Amino acid sequence: YGLHLVLLLNIPHIQDPYYRFNDVMYRWISLDNWTYSRTFKTPFDVRKWQKVNLVFEGVDTVAQILINNITVGRTDNMFSRYSFDITSIIKEVNFVEVRFLSAISYAAEQSRCHTAYSIPPACPPPVQKGECHANFIRKEQCSFSWDWGPSFPTQGIWKDVRIEAYNHYHLIYFTLTPFFVKSAQQWSLEIESIFDVVSSKPVSGLVTVSIPKLQTQQTYSVKLQPGEGSIVLLVNINENATVETWWPNGHGKQTGYNMTTVFIMEAGYKIEKFSKAYFRTVELVQEPISGSPGLSFYFRINGRPIFIKGSNWIPADSFQDRVTYDTAFQQCPNPSSAGRCKCIPASFSLPILLQPPCISLLRLLLKSAADANMNALRVWGGGVYEQDEFYDICDELGIMIWQDFMFACALYPTDQNYLESIRAEVTHQIRRLKSHPSIILWSGNNENEAAIASNWFSVPYADREVYVRDYVMLYVKNIREIVLAEDKSRPFIASSPTNGLESVKEGWLSQNPYDTHYGDTHFYDYSNDCWDWTLYPKTRFASEYGFQSWPSFSTLEKVSSAEDWSYTSNFSLHRQHHENGNDEMIQQIERHFKLPQSTNPIKKFKDMIYLTQVMQAQCVKTETEFYRFSQSEIIKGEGHTMGALYWQLNDIWQAPSWASLEYGGKWKLLHYFAQNFFAPLLPVAYEDGGALYIYGVSDLHTDRQLTLGVTVHTWSSLEPVCSLVKDDVTVKAQSAVPIYKEPISDLLRRCRNCTRKSCVVTFYLVGEGGLRSPTNHHFLSSLKDAVGLEKTQLSASVSQQDSIYIFDLQTTAIAPFVSLDVGSIKGRFNENGFLMTKKRKLVVFYPWEPTTVEELEKSLSLTSLMDVV
Numbered sequence: 001y002g003l004h005l006v007l008l009l010n011i012p013h014i015q016d017p018y019y020r021f022n023d024v025m026y027r028w029i030s031l032d033n034w035t036y037s038r039t040f041k042t043p044f045d046v047r048k049w050q051k052v053n054l055v056f057e058g059v060d061t062v063a064q065i066l067i068n069n070i071t072v073g074r075t076d077n078m079f080s081r082y083s084f085d086i087t088s089i090i091k092e093v094n095f096v097e098v099r100f101l102s103a104i105s106y107a108a109e110q111s112r113c114h115t116a117y118s119i120p121p122a123c124p125p126p127v128q129k130g131e132c133h134a135n136f137i138r139k140e141q142c143s144f145s146w147d148w149g150p151s152f153p154t155q156g157i158w159k160d161v162r163i164e165a166y167n168h169y170h171l172i173y174f175t176l177t178p179f180f181v182k183s184a185q186q187w188s189l190e191i192e193s194i195f196d197v198v199s200s201k202p203v204s205g206l207v208t209v210s211i212p213k214l215q216t217q218q219t220y221s222v223k224l225q226p227g228e229g230s231i232v233l234l235v236n237i238n239e240n241a242t243v244e245t246w247w248p249n250g251h252g253k254q255t256g257y258n259m260t261t262v263f264i265m266e267a268g269y270k271i272e273k274f275s276k277a278y279f280r281t282v283e284l285v286q287e288p289i290s291g292s293p294g295l296s297f298y299f300r301i302n303g304r305p306i307f308i309k310g311s312n313w314i315p316a317d318s319f320q321d322r323v324t325y326d327t328a329f330q331q332c333p334n335p336s337s338a339g340r341c342k343c344i345p346a347s348f349s350l351p352i353l354l355q356p357p358c359i360s361l362l363r364l365l366l367k368s369a370a371d372a373n374m375n376a377l378r379v380w381g382g383g384v385y386e387q388d389e390f391y392d393i394c395d396e397l398g399i400m401i402w403q404d405f406m407f408a409c410a411l412y413p414t415d416q417n418y419l420e421s422i423r424a425e426v427t428h429q430i431r432r433l434k435s436h437p438s439i440i441l442w443s444g445n446n447e448n449e450a451a452i453a454s455n456w457f458s459v460p461y462a463d464r465e466v467y468v469r470d471y472v473m474l475y476v477k478n479i480r481e482i483v484l485a486e487d488k489s490r491p492f493i494a495s496s497p498t499n500g501l502e503s504v505k506e507g508w509l510s511q512n513p514y515d516t517h518y519g520d521t522h523f524y525d526y527s528n529d530c531w532d533w534t535l536y537p538k539t540r541f542a543s544e545y546g547f548q549s550w551p552s553f554s555t556l557e558k559v560s561s562a563e564d565w566s567y568t569s570n571f572s573l574h575r576q577h578h579e580n581g582n583d584e585m586i587q588q589i590e591r592h593f594k595l596p597q598s599t600n601p602i603k604k605f606k607d608m609i610y611l612t613q614v615m616q617a618q619c620v621k622t623e624t625e626f627y628r629f630s631q632s633e634i635i636k637g638e639g640h641t642m643g644a645l646y647w648q649l650n651d652i653w654q655a656p657s658w659a660s661l662e663y664g665g666k667w668k669l670l671h672y673f674a675q676n677f678f679a680p681l682l683p684v685a686y687e688d689g690g691a692l693y694i695y696g697v698s699d700l701h702t703d704r705q706l707t708l709g710v711t712v713h714t715w716s717s718l719e720p721v722c723s724l725v726k727d728d729v730t731v732k733a734q735s736a737v738p739i740y741k742e743p744i745s746d747l748l749r750r751c752r753n754c755t756r757k758s759c760v761v762t763f764y765l766v767g768e769g770g771l772r773s774p775t776n777h778h779f780l781s782s783l784k785d786a787v788g789l790e791k792t793q794l795s796a797s798v799s800q801q802d803s804i805y806i807f808d809l810q811t812t813a814i815a816p817f818v819s820l821d822v823g824s825i826k827g828r829f830n831e832n833g834f835l836m837t838k839k840r841k842l843v844v845f846y847p848w849e850p851t852t853v854e855e856l857e858k859s860l861s862l863t864s865l866m867d868v869v
Helices: 002-010 027-031 103-113 326-331 361-371 388-399 418-432 446-454 461-486 501-505 552-559 570-575 581-592 600-627 670-678 744-750 853-859
Strands: 036-042 050-057 063-067 069-074 080-086 091-102 144-145 150-153 161-166 167-179 185-197 203-211 216-224 227-236 257-265 271-276 284-285 298-301 303-305 308-314 376-379 402-403 437-441 521-523 542-545 643-646 681-689 691-696 705-714 721-732 737-741 759-767 776-779 794-799 802-811 815-821 827-829 834-835 840-847 861-863
Touching: 002 570, 027 303, 050 063, 063 861, 069 080, 161 167, 167 271, 167 418, 185 257, 185 759, 185 840, 203 815, 216 227, 271 418, 271 670, 284 437, 298 437, 361 552, 376 643, 388 402, 402 418, 446 461, 501 834, 542 600, 552 600, 581 600, 600 643, 600 681, 600 815, 681 705, 681 759, 681 776, 691 705, 691 744, 691 759, 721 737, 737 744, 794 853, 802 815, 802 853
Parallel strands: 308 376, 308 643, 376 402, 402 437, 521 542, 542 643
Antiparallel strands: 036 091, 050 080, 050 161, 063 069, 063 091, 144 150, 167 185, 185 227, 203 216, 203 257, 257 271, 284 298, 298 303, 681 691, 691 737, 705 721, 705 759, 759 776, 794 802, 802 840, 815 834, 815 861, 827 840
């Protein structure tokens, strides 16, 4: 009910679907069938065209399409493009209907009809308050609910609809694939154009390809056959031209070249196609590693190994129409009389804004990822293949995309109709997306290899072979075959997590897809101490891991009422879709912090929210830093970790989740921490065998001679008790190397008889030309046991400087986890959640909308750990 919900909201018949318990209250909408209809005049003379098509770029999901009371087709796949021939039906004035069937009813009926054997899971866990049989419908799987999201099984037209009329031929798909020919040391570009040819005879003509900046222009004689004809052209780039390659964020530029392709065919009209050509290569390297069993698992871009830093992407809203440019006016400071504002151009970049722009939600979220030093996101397989704008922005920002196909945490049917629908879906999505340099991998599904290997659904062993056969049929014999035929430029893996080539060797289903010696792993542990790095798998690639937290009070306030503002309220329980999630957060917090005891219920709730964010940030920091410092070493056969994608980047609604960006884009403390733990240069500390180790982690392309500064404070003083400066520290390019080691006992003795409970260690790296790492910290004990921590007086004055705001922060004592929050004012700080060890600190606020010093001062709340009472 995507479109229908918007209509209801605008009339308005219903409240915000995210308000309080409305996800359950409005269940009736998705249980009903809805019909969309309208009358329209054809804007052309229908007699002049050989073929007229009604084209739907996206229908969600099961519908019958009628024009002038004649059924022209049916849809059953949210992810496919549908084109219906209406040449003989269209008139001057027409009546069109799209009759939708409830996705819930359809999925249930499909499941009932599958009588040979059951396809689990039948339903989500009760805590998710969701709908059943999502695996029987080709629709956004999480729209039936997930452990971080509501159940809103939408129905409606979720992408463009248009009428296409043409004679002779029509261009449907146009794709570009770059290749580097090593023997010739030359780039070439494969251009594939797919046409609908309505002429009864072959159509000949000329195609001219021009890339002016690369001094490349070539003309080809071509011939199109009747039916679906395709033209494949190989363009050799002028060998005298210098080709700048596309690089991931932090490793170089994202250069693209304007390209014009002109088709002039004998049958008539000219087609001119303007596009952007990018040049980059990608390899997934799975090779033996010296001193270790198993195989490596890392990405080489343009021949350079790249450590993958980032997160996992889920749909940014249950209602896709709220994510697009069309609705960006909601964040626009000066809407026009038409209720829209002109959105900022694609070249817009944060953090410095001269004019507060109208920002699409996609750009806001993706720019926040790039600003936190991320170079990759995994588009997770339980959501949607994202819209074109998403991939365009990723191309522009240098964010690599690990692209799942849309299958997640379930087994799936493989009857003929289902497979046909999937083949059309996969073919369409590859043709739509493969020109994007940002996409570096196709992955068949999320966690379904693990589901069978670990028998998540308690399948009797005697029946296992049926599901193994279905698995291979779907992901290998269908999806993989289509990927190999449609796109030879990227690697493919059948699942995540997987053992990669080892899984292939074991018949595509390995015994243990979580084996740290192969492929990628997903890892979650809520019952043990997240500060203990020894618990984490020394894996080749960590593609999912994380901890929950609550979004800020200002985000929750919009969808709740005063009676909900308690950690144990019905609302808080209703909003938590992960079994025992609220208790697990408390248990993790209690290991290292004191729980709030305030007698003021709202303060107690706000303190609890703050502590969940502190806990989440510190937990994910510890785990991510472990993965980063494991990249260059093998310990007991494990290591060479080359990727860290935490779960998850963004939120689908206002609720507790693993996200680092709240619904709407506000940064949680985790996202500010990510900016540091993903920094291109970072010192990382850990304890082992009674000693403190510091590693220098670098994504830089050259070795650097740096200075390491190590400072020890007592909790009770802003004056350091001791500091150490170590010069000529060599930090190697794109590696993690040990640069400091000292027994903890020696460190404590050296620093005026510090104790673990009374002191804290901070450290940083600095080099020539202004090169500096973030200042990192290492706690020697739990902060609930810290001796000497005092309640500080935190204050801030705010001033404006051009388009940014400066917060001049002052403290009377050391303050851990200082958090600045300006409520609902949209924007972000340059840092947050930091350990304040100096009396004064300047923090910058970058607004995403117009604001004033007065508004910021009025909205500001300052919190540090000792403010939690």
